[in-house]
Amino acid sequence: MIAGMQQVNVGIVGLGNVGSGTLTLLAENAAQIALKLGFPLRVTAVCSRSVEAKKLPEGLGPVHRTTDWREIVSHPEVDIVAELVGGTSVAAEIINGAIEHKKSVVTANKELMASCGSEIWDRAIRAGINLAMEASVAGGIPIHAVLREGISGDRVVALYGILNGTSNYILTEMEKRGAPLDEVLAEAHRLGYAEADPSADIDGFDARSKLAILAALAFGEKITPSDIFVEGIRRISPMDFQYAHKLGHTIRLICAARQTSDGLILSVRPALIGLETIIAGVQGAYNAVWVKGRYGQDTFYYGRGAGPLPTGVAVVSDLMRVAREIRYGHPERVSPFAHERLGEYKPRSVTSEKCAYYLRFRVDDRPGIIAALAGILAEQHISLEAVLQLPSETKSSLPFVITVEPTCEHTIREAVQKMSHLDFLREPPLALPMEPPL
């Protein structure tokens, strides 16, 4: 096993949070990594705009430092390039550059893999190099390994996830403390959980990119983020949690990919989830993924969504796998995107399946409100289940909730559209699915 003792060399591009976490792990855990692999994994080169000012962890040995990523992707002593810069423009150049130089690639880049993952994989396969992307979704949860290997023999029927830690932190803080979204968001920003521009987190776009990647892995389809229905958490208020609790539920931003007779339904949206479910127990900045398999039935995975070290674990685990494959052979020959080639792929964001709905209104108090709303529901043949009203914080704007019996989404949307013209409404109705099939 003399060949096995030869080291595999890693070049890291990007020394931000994830890059630093990765270096820490590779330095501190070097001995155990070498024992597990049967050979050492060495960092031979790093690249960052401010590389000279960076303090690298002790124990790495001599490392070439550069501000030019081209030096990393063409370096003769780099076998694997870890692309940890994020974004889609330079990152794509780095990955393509590495592939051209026949270097294997490990990436943590969700945006890029969600938008061009299929093309990048095809290029990597043609070049005969290896590509790994565990860190691109739910940093702390090894969900790629699970889908790629652990349950690869199953057929996934549905996959649900809480994939954005920031919005889950905000929702669970609103729930616990009754604080409004803006206040919790400001705090999340102070704690470093939220970006300067919170839109990607709050409006569901970050979660949507992650769902696009996971759904591609789970269903073997090429999934474009813009195919996915997205609704963020901006309109959720602490009062919605009060009503949801009254109904035995809580609210979470649920990413869902589900095979139905209508096709593959893809959505990111807040939904009411039973308080007793395991997924309702996902608190704070944690992420979770729930997979339903035709044969293996339910499996559930939970862990940190982000953070330098949890994401570093994903990067290092990928580096180890790719290093092993470089040493002993490349087992990956089929793209995880679009391997199904099942003919024309029809993603859907609206299902004809029925589901109960929670409709929350804010109105000017006056007679005839329930009659008007119930009239529109009746016109749409929607059966009213319950009307709830909790004591209101303000006199001027009266909140209340109507729940309706299982109805298809199209019908609910039409009803909400009609209601939006009613002059007593202070804002458009908020419609959330209740216990969507999980």
Place this chain on the structure above:
Amino acid sequence: MIAGMQQVNVGIVGLGNVGSGTLTLLAENAAQIALKLGFPLRVTAVCSRSVEAKKLPEGLGPVHRTTDWREIVSHPEVDIVAELVGGTSVAAEIINGAIEHKKSVVTANKELMASCGSEIWDRAIRAGINLAMEASVAGGIPIHAVLREGISGDRVVALYGILNGTSNYILTEMEKRGAPLDEVLAEAHRLGYAEADPSADIDGFDARSKLAILAALAFGEKITPSDIFVEGIRRISPMDFQYAHKLGHTIRLICAARQTSDGLILSVRPALIGLETIIAGVQGAYNAVWVKGRYGQDTFYYGRGAGPLPTGVAVVSDLMRVAREIRYGHPERVSPFAHERLGEYKPRSVTSEKCAYYLRFRVDDRPGIIAALAGILAEQHISLEAVLQLPSETKSSLPFVITVEPTCEHTIREAVQKMSHLDFLREPPLALPMEPPL
């Protein structure tokens, strides 16, 4: 990629529950498996004592049937042998026979891998064949893939599990319905959850074998089942759930492997777990594994513990991985057992760390009982936290509970030992740790 189109051939030994589930999956899911792999996986031979009477699923193509496993392990058209017979004697012969014939092996055999896994792995590595054992622990949870690949870059600090579905089913039914253990066990037997001899499930030995395998994978040590402290659920009664609930807890059979300053603590034992924890939400025949990593922190995995199809998914996923490795190279060169070789390995089942305890008594009602028990606790310098007494079902035997402040296990055992001589006790005290570090 013409080489890639060549099929890999599987021989299956054992057509019981798991073998039949595996065949069903390989037949029904053949097209998707071939798309994922880039080549077909074909069943070419099967072996079972009653092989002639077996109806094989449609779509498998021609399959050689035999009652002699030697034909499978030496068959020129078998690349991978799936050992699905269970037990330790014939199973060991089958696996060793396959290795001698340079066939790769997939096994679902927890007993064998727990007792001789290390030796079998060494033999497989010397022979240059591949060995996979995902189905040997928690059939429906891909925990081997997680430890081997998904979080391989982390250092596991602790691993906890609910690894025996039958005992978890019994505990959660006792909890829900207040039924005694014997009654629920009889029912589990009728439902096919429990074996004719329930000892392996009820007394914790099945869970212990699984913990031995998972701890070996997590810590890279060779772990012998007999090194693991084991206490089953026989002494738990519905009344213990009533007391536990009163204390905000439930009771689960917890498998634990934890690195401490004393060494690696290994135990299988019932414990009080906070009702709000995710692990308390594991109901019925489900299994769960909780891993704490030094870098990646908490991750949690949940799924079916057994069943022909969930376990079949694990077998088929292993077959796919091994087939890929046969086609494109063998990445596995280091045993998952004992790769650490960290010198003399010291497993411990008693820790010097402190933990609160739940002590439940059944006594003949008379004056001076609390004084006598409190006296013994005081002698041992154990601080009493609370005394609870719920209305009793019987007059003759009065149950009550004492909880004590964090104390080390050794001290509790001594106290329980001293108490056992008190003549008012109807049975020895039941001592359960409360919220052991999770």
